[in-house]
Amino acid sequence: MTTLDSTLDLERFLPYRLNRVAAAVSEQLREVYGRKFGLTIPEWRVLATLAQLPRSTAREVGRHARLHKTKVSRAVQGLEERRWLSRVENPQDRREEFLSLTPLGLTTYRAIVPDMSAFEARLCAALGPDDTRAVRHVLDRLEDVLGLAGAPPPD
Amino acid sequence: MTTLDSTLDLERFLPYRLNRVAAAVSEQLREVYGRKFGLTIPEWRVLATLAQLPRSTAREVGRHARLHKTKVSRAVQGLEERRWLSRVENPQDRREEFLSLTPLGLTTYRAIVPDMSAFEARLCAALGPDDTRAVRHVLDRLEDVLGLAGAPPPD
DNA sequence: GCTTGTTAGTTACATTTTCAACTGTCATGG
């Protein structure tokens, strides 16, 4: 006999568990880029995206980091105020601007990355090689099933 | 040759992927209890917890559903206003109150559960039995490694 | 050129979340 349909055990409910695990990870990570560098989540993502893909536009950053355009807009403002990012208007299309990290921004980024990588490394070490592979595989499958492959961010 | 340490590929970064997947799932679920029943996430979790563990206190609900006490407090208020929840002061300790769903609240809960279960079922069906098992196993391991077994919620 | 529709990005406003301070109650030790 299986579980009664009328009650749902949160502890066994996949969406809930997924969310809880992701929240725990996010929280621990925010210790790093939040407390230590004063970045919000969107700001960190924009920083990471621009380090990887310089001269992107806000739209491209949003698509790549899956951030809503308002979050990108505000994160860009924040980073610009700290002189970690600069904008150059695209003369071909004056609606958009090319975004790049300043040397200062790049320095900050490079100061954060080792902490991030270390976190992931610790996590994988704790999981062991087999379960680490399993995690990656599961994420592949979930991204696939949820249609997170090449879809645009929530609009 | 492995990836350069100075740049981090967001697409391959486990915390980012985890977060993205969890966000996509949450979003789809909120369509159900949000649009259809006008519940916030904390409200839904309190409802689900109390359906499972009636006569819990706010503290117990928070611990079980991993919600900060302020979120619990406000969710309880919201549910009480809708007459979906009632409180009874504990005479043994007048700081706390026992929370229970009203018949109306239970009815609402039972109206939501099938939608939730159906969502999970669709997800598992899309994954197939092997990968569904893999997801559960991975969550077990991650919860273990992240110390999410019996730890208190963020305070 | 001018209208119509679309797109990049910003801003305003409402809702949510977070953080810290607060109230009232309990427990302990003098």
Next chain:
DNA sequence: CCATGACAGTTGAAAATGTAACTAACAAGC
């Protein structure tokens, strides 16, 4: 009893987020 400290829960203010409306610029058809 009556301090002191801890604890359950609430509240207010600040920060973050989401939604929708907006501005400015492009593009296509006429």
